[in-house]
Amino acid sequence: MSSEIAFPSPQHRRHGSSAGQPLTRRDGVLKVTGRATYAADNHPEGMLYAVTAVSSIARGRVTALDVEAAKAHPGVVEVLTPANRPPLSHDPDDKIPPFGFRVEVLQDDTVRYVNQPIALVIAETLEAATEGAALLNPQYEVESARTGLENGERFDTPAVGVGAPSRTAYGDIDAGLAAAVRVTEADYVTPPQYHNAMEPHAVVAQWDGDRVTLDMPNQALALSCAAYAAYFGIPAGNVLIRSPFLGGGFGSKAILNGPQILAILAARMLDRPVKLALTRAQMYGPVGHRGQTWQKLRLGTDGEGRLTALHHHVLAATSSFDEFMEPAANASLPLYASPAILAEHDGLRLDTGTPGPMRAPGEASGSAVLEVAMDEAAIACGMDPLEFRLANYAETEPGTGKPFSSKSLRECYAEGAKRFGWSGRPLEPRRMRDENGFLVGWGMGTAVFHCPHFPAEARATLRADGTALVETAGADMGQGAWTALAQIAAEALGLDPDQVELHSGISSLPDGGIAGGSGHTASAGLALHNAGVDAIARLAELATADPASPLFGAGNIGVEARSGRLHRRDDEGRSESYSEILARAGQAEVVGTAKAARDPAVAEAHALFSHGAVFAEVKVDPDLGQVRVTRLVGAFAAGRIINPRLVRSQYFGGMIWGISFALQEEAVTDRRTGRIMNADLAEYHVPVNADVPSLDAILIPEDDPYVNPLGVKGVGEIGITGTVGAIANAVWHATGVRVRHFPIRLEDLLVNQRDVTSAFGN
Amino acid sequence: MSLSIGLTINGQPRTVALDDPRVTLLDLLRERLDLTGTKKGCDRGQCGACTVLVDGRRINSCLALAASLDGATVTTIEGLADGEALHPVQAAFIEHDGFQCGFCTPGQIMSAIGLIAEGHAGDDPERIRELMSGNICRCGAYQGITEAVLEAQKTLAERNRRDAA
Amino acid sequence: MNRFDYIRPVSVPEAIAAAAVPGSAYLAAGTNLLDLMKVGASRPERVINITRLPGLDRIEWLPDGGVRVGTLVRNSDLAYDERFAKTFPVVAEALLSGASAQLRNAATVGGNLMQRTRCAYFHDLAGACNRREPGSGCDALGGENRLQAVLGWSEHCIATHPSDFCVPLAALDAIVEVEGPHGGREIALDTLHRLPGATPEQETALLPGELIVALRLPAEASSFSRNARYIKLRERTSYAFAVVSAAAALEVEGGTIRKARIALGGVAAKPWRAREAEALLEGKQATAQAFAEAAELALAEARPSGDNAFKIELAHRIVTRALSLALEGTPQAMPALPASPFPALSGANHVI
Numbered sequence A: 001m002s003s004e005i006a007f008p009s010p011q012h013r014r015h016g017s018s019a020g021q022p023l024t025r026r027d028g029v030l031k032v033t034g035r036a037t038y039a040a041d042n043h044p045e046g047m048l049y050a051v052t053a054v055s056s057i058a059r060g061r062v063t064a065l066d067v068e069a070a071k072a073h074p075g076v077v078e079v080l081t082p083a084n085r086p087p088l089s090h091d092p093d094d095k096i097p098p099f100g101f102r103v104e105v106l107q108d109d110t111v112r113y114v115n116q117p118i119a120l121v122i123a124e125t126l127e128a129a130t131e132g133a134a135l136l137n138p139q140y141e142v143e144s145a146r147t148g149l150e151n152g153e154r155f156d157t158p159a160v161g162v163g164a165p166s167r168t169a170y171g172d173i174d175a176g177l178a179a180a181v182r183v184t185e186a187d188y189v190t191p192p193q194y195h196n197a198m199e200p201h202a203v204v205a206q207w208d209g210d211r212v213t214l215d216m217p218n219q220a221l222a223l224s225c226a227a228y229a230a231y232f233g234i235p236a237g238n239v240l241i242r243s244p245f246l247g248g249g250f251g252s253k254a255i256l257n258g259p260q261i262l263a264i265l266a267a268r269m270l271d272r273p274v275k276l277a278l279t280r281a282q283m284y285g286p287v288g289h290r291g292q293t294w295q296k297l298r299l300g301t302d303g304e305g306r307l308t309a310l311h312h313h314v315l316a317a318t319s320s321f322d323e324f325m326e327p328a329a330n331a332s333l334p335l336y337a338s339p340a341i342l343a344e345h346d347g348l349r350l351d352t353g354t355p356g357p358m359r360a361p362g363e364a365s366g367s368a369v370l371e372v373a374m375d376e377a378a379i380a381c382g383m384d385p386l387e388f389r390l391a392n393y394a395e396t397e398p399g400t401g402k403p404f405s406s407k408s409l410r411e412c413y414a415e416g417a418k419r420f421g422w423s424g425r426p427l428e429p430r431r432m433r434d435e436n437g438f439l440v441g442w443g444m445g446t447a448v449f450h451c452p453h454f455p456a457e458a459r460a461t462l463r464a465d466g467t468a469l470v471e472t473a474g475a476d477m478g479q480g481a482w483t484a485l486a487q488i489a490a491e492a493l494g495l496d497p498d499q500v501e502l503h504s505g506i507s508s509l510p511d512g513g514i515a516g517g518s519g520h521t522a523s524a525g526l527a528l529h530n531a532g533v534d535a536i537a538r539l540a541e542l543a544t545a546d547p548a549s550p551l552f553g554a555g556n557i558g559v560e561a562r563s564g565r566l567h568r569r570d571d572e573g574r575s576e577s578y579s580e581i582l583a584r585a586g587q588a589e590v591v592g593t594a595k596a597a598r599d600p601a602v603a604e605a606h607a608l609f610s611h612g613a614v615f616a617e618v619k620v621d622p623d624l625g626q627v628r629v630t631r632l633v634g635a636f637a638a639g640r641i642i643n644p645r646l647v648r649s650q651y652f653g654g655m656i657w658g659i660s661f662a663l664q665e666e667a668v669t670d671r672r673t674g675r676i677m678n679a680d681l682a683e684y685h686v687p688v689n690a691d692v693p694s695l696d697a698i699l700i701p702e703d704d705p706y707v708n709p710l711g712v713k714g715v716g717e718i719g720i721t722g723t724v725g726a727i728a729n730a731v732w733h734a735t736g737v738r739v740r741h742f743p744i745r746l747e748d749l750l751v752n753q754r755d756v757t758s759a760f761g762n
Numbered sequence B: 001m002s003l004s005i006g007l008t009i010n011g012q013p014r015t016v017a018l019d020d021p022r023v024t025l026l027d028l029l030r031e032r033l034d035l036t037g038t039k040k041g042c043d044r045g046q047c048g049a050c051t052v053l054v055d056g057r058r059i060n061s062c063l064a065l066a067a068s069l070d071g072a073t074v075t076t077i078e079g080l081a082d083g084e085a086l087h088p089v090q091a092a093f094i095e096h097d098g099f100q101c102g103f104c105t106p107g108q109i110m111s112a113i114g115l116i117a118e119g120h121a122g123d124d125p126e127r128i129r130e131l132m133s134g135n136i137c138r139c140g141a142y143q144g145i146t147e148a149v150l151e152a153q154k155t156l157a158e159r160n161r162r163d164a165a
Numbered sequence C: 001m002n003r004f005d006y007i008r009p010v011s012v013p014e015a016i017a018a019a020a021v022p023g024s025a026y027l028a029a030g031t032n033l034l035d036l037m038k039v040g041a042s043r044p045e046r047v048i049n050i051t052r053l054p055g056l057d058r059i060e061w062l063p064d065g066g067v068r069v070g071t072l073v074r075n076s077d078l079a080y081d082e083r084f085a086k087t088f089p090v091v092a093e094a095l096l097s098g099a100s101a102q103l104r105n106a107a108t109v110g111g112n113l114m115q116r117t118r119c120a121y122f123h124d125l126a127g128a129c130n131r132r133e134p135g136s137g138c139d140a141l142g143g144e145n146r147l148q149a150v151l152g153w154s155e156h157c158i159a160t161h162p163s164d165f166c167v168p169l170a171a172l173d174a175i176v177e178v179e180g181p182h183g184g185r186e187i188a189l190d191t192l193h194r195l196p197g198a199t200p201e202q203e204t205a206l207l208p209g210e211l212i213v214a215l216r217l218p219a220e221a222s223s224f225s226r227n228a229r230y231i232k233l234r235e236r237t238s239y240a241f242a243v244v245s246a247a248a249a250l251e252v253e254g255g256t257i258r259k260a261r262i263a264l265g266g267v268a269a270k271p272w273r274a275r276e277a278e279a280l281l282e283g284k285q286a287t288a289q290a291f292a293e294a295a296e297l298a299l300a301e302a303r304p305s306g307d308n309a310f311k312i313e314l315a316h317r318i319v320t321r322a323l324s325l326a327l328e329g330t331p332q333a334m335p336a337l338p339a340s341p342f343p344a345l346s347g348a349n350h351v352i
């Protein structure tokens, strides 16, 4: 296959010509015809299959592996174990910043979590490699597993998430609580969750001398190249990663993991291409997850329902050997006005794989709990939950007092409430029934997400035929980057998106930064925008310096790029097409390049966040406790919207993750052994189509002159925040039962109406 | 042991020499016949990514032993478009943004085609949702999927009426 | 998956002869067998494909009004067979509430009956499991067992049988026709699956090599067609196994219950027929009170096998619900969400 990856296929329906239009996806045709190639679809000549054998204990040592039995299976070529694993050039116990984790690559016989790779079997067929791995029959020396609060090891941590402070204090929390008329206090638990992108992690590795080509889904191409280069002792430029399509990532494909490194190593060792695809079960361990949290919220309120104190304490689980803790308490920092806010975290070491960033890391689990606590506080104050939030509206960033670069949360509340029909909502629970006697409940939550920006680079080439090629090593894991980025570039280049060819998803292109933190459109987009502007400037130089051009001498006045032509700014009638300019100059093309990053002064001076409000209706069977989310309405303000069709899909996806978090997802761990008893997709539930009868996302217009020159904020993760709390609050409103753990299950709601009615109002 | 079976795949009769009786239809398509449009999401019947039509019915190809399908007719995502013209279901998926990452999409589309052919959902969105529930989409494109199936269902019904007239 | 010999018999006697060799397994659609082979919980040395056996894929109506369904009839074909769905609506509803459309298109009658437990420890080779490996112990006891059995379990095994289909079949006195090395015989569906006792590995009444060839529903079972429902509680709206489920079928005349049939799913190692509860209802007025008493009786023997006391309460409530819905009458058309307690949402607002 060619190493160039292009997304020219502009078969999308035309609605208009530039950014802001709801174009259909550029890669749509490839995806609906099965021609989009994901990593595991590659099959180079002579390829071998690798399958990892994984540990079934959470802690201890592997004492024996029946390598002979595996090798005796026809077709098995090699078995990699700690005994024969070739050396790596970088110590796998030594993390590679900024997102490097300690990886398990058979460096020793220690087992630190269930599903850790303990061997790699390579064979001529997938069937042989799979059975070879099964035949290894590992023996262990087992140590007792630390699986929960009772036996986990607590520790102080200076940082949570990726380098976020673990403790942030504004004002005097004790004074705030002392001054409160009421203090609402409760404990909450969120479960371990696994990304479970539909596409299992995979790699096809091919070596050519000291160069390696990796077909793999990857959310951070340049960083990954550097890290692989370090592990394999080769220059970063010798690593080529091709990631034209990712079958979902959600954070789990931004970070290197042991199995993929082992497969690459095997390919080098055997001098043949090797393919490895994790099984679904094997994704419950070495590729990150959302760690469990235990959270305590204390909300002090005054007589008017205004917060006097907001204290959010989180105990966050991580592995025994590395740190990634859900920065959940930090979700309480940017949202509600309070004279005193304290967000703090402790760590808990368990014998699990290391958690990692999973769609809205920290924000999701923190917001889930904060929004429930806010609901509880509103009820305690006898206020409508929306009214209560408005009473605590933050005009500037709480704590820092920084102005928001833009904040349209009020509009989100208003529009969302209107579309949902919130105004008739009774304060008390268990007051609404549908025509079939089902309990109906309405709840709401506020959505918020920060706006990171990653450095990125891009190139834009205007070609003799008047079209353009734009290039940046970005990643599209479903958010629609190929389409939105092309729209941004087209706008900068004064072209129709159909005239812009985008190359991306391969590491040989200019560094497109990281596709994470909902910051990819802004980051790679700004680089493309700047490259486009640079290309136009160079083209303008050619034209304005050429006496034969109608634009001659317009250098100081300036030109504008529109519809493939440069126009004199002061005289619309004087213009010339790009191809004419290039032809006369005798140039085949003009190339613009750019690097883009956030202006630190902007970040210093402003609080940068997307906002939203989510309203949920649930129906609950009054006897059986089964819940269905019958309506979700979200209103979100996230700066400028490049493509409303794609953005709506992102919001929907996030909201569905909210349903999942609230009602379904939980990795169930056997407390005795640390084994995950539902490491699959049958018992680890995520929503199916029938769980999602009605979604509505309102795109609130928002003009942000500061966040970046494009005015673009992020949309990929905010949908899950707000939604989880909204659903949990709706369940309370329907049933009168306040569930303080996730997911909310059938049995939580099996109470007698009598008990509930009397419980209300306390 | 090599086992020979006959299959008609996307309209083409083929004789397949199976090198191993353990091969599932999914691994036959993906790893041996270079038909990688069909995806493996779980390999255990739990996600629907591997949905194909066998003798016109949608099934999970990961839980079908290839050897047991001797003589069958198999339609995969690669066999839908007529040259450059998309099948109405494919077109509707694009129009309604019924996917994001696209990994579940071949399975969703094959499932939708199966569903429409079965004829039990009609234009009832709730029935479509229920009968599309064997296809998990982690990206959460369900609303677009439901809308796409509804529209394609109408387009195809219309086409059938025209053809009948 | 282990290596195996693949055998394609062309007749029932040939299949039975092939299966006489120890280590053999019948392969129908494979949606359960292959799954278990992939995780290694099942490692047959010989796989005998029965899907080409002649004559086993028909739905035959018997002169007395009963029906005989060949073992190779696919779950979806049976559920959507018009006459079958009209005559035995509770069976059709149970079938359509199971698995997914794709799986139902493949799954066979016999395969569904013979599917193994979903107990996570049964699938987890690192765990002790008496059912998979007799004498090894039962890791579900004292483990993650919130979904395990509350009726008929023993300290040797607390697993449940996952089939939805079997629940109304047990209620309606279905009969399984079997052929084996020693000829044919009939087994009441209610006795097909065995309670674990001290030998959980003996899952069914089938003897080694015996092949299910057909399933029969007696003509009397059709007398419930107007008042029969299957209700299934799940942790998501669709594509999930039952937490608990219940089939209820009534014959009512002027408010009086003439005949009642009740069976529960997800509560035991077999579909759980509640005969005493049925007897209690017969001759009584169909009232909420009577239904509650019946539910009480149906669950009288229930006890938690772990963190699952809630299932007893749920089972209790679902029996009551299934009975009252059955009394309301079998819906004219199959509900959009078969067996769901939720009625369909009409006109959910997003759809164009």
Ligand SMILES: Cc1cc2nc3c(=O)[nH]c(=O)nc-3n(C[C@H](O)[C@H](O)[C@H](O)COP(=O)(O)OP(=O)(O)OC[C@H]3O[C@@H](n4cnc5c(N)ncnc54)[C@H](O)[C@@H]3O)c2cc1C
Binding pocket: A682, B044, B045, B046, C025, C026, C027, C028, C029, C030, C031, C032, C033, C034, C035, C050, C071, C097, C098, C099, C100, C103, C106, C107, C108, C109, C110, C111, C112, C113, C114, C115, C116, C162, C163, C164, C165, C210, C211, C212, C213, C239, C240, C241, C242
């Ligand atoms: C993800 C998933 C979800 C599911 N959800 C549900 C659900 O909600 N409800 C539900 O009821 N089921 C559910 N199922 C199970 C499904 O119904 C069964 O897998 C299916 O019915 C088995 O039929 P089969 O023809 O594929 O059997 P096979 O897998 O071929 O066989 C299953 C077993 O039966 C034996 N067998 C088959 N035929 C015969 C025969 N004629 N005589 C003797 N033995 C025989 C086989 O040897 C094997 O041990 C689910 C399955 C999956 C994978």
Ligand code: SF4
Binding pocket: C117, C119, C120, C121, C122, C128, C129, C130, C131, C132, C137, C138, C139, C140, C141, C156, C157, C158, C159, C200
């Ligand atoms: S409950 Fe039964 S099936 Fe489950 S582990 Fe125990 S013995 Fe095995």
Ligand code: FES
Binding pocket: B039, B040, B041, B042, B043, B044, B045, B046, B047, B048, B049, B050, B051, B060, B061, B062, B063
């Ligand atoms: S891959 Fe077949 S159902 Fe998931």
Ligand code: FES
Binding pocket: A198, A247, A248, A478, B098, B099, B100, B101, B102, B103, B104, B105, B136, B137, B138, B139, B140, B141
């Ligand atoms: S589009 Fe990504 S899983 Fe469905």
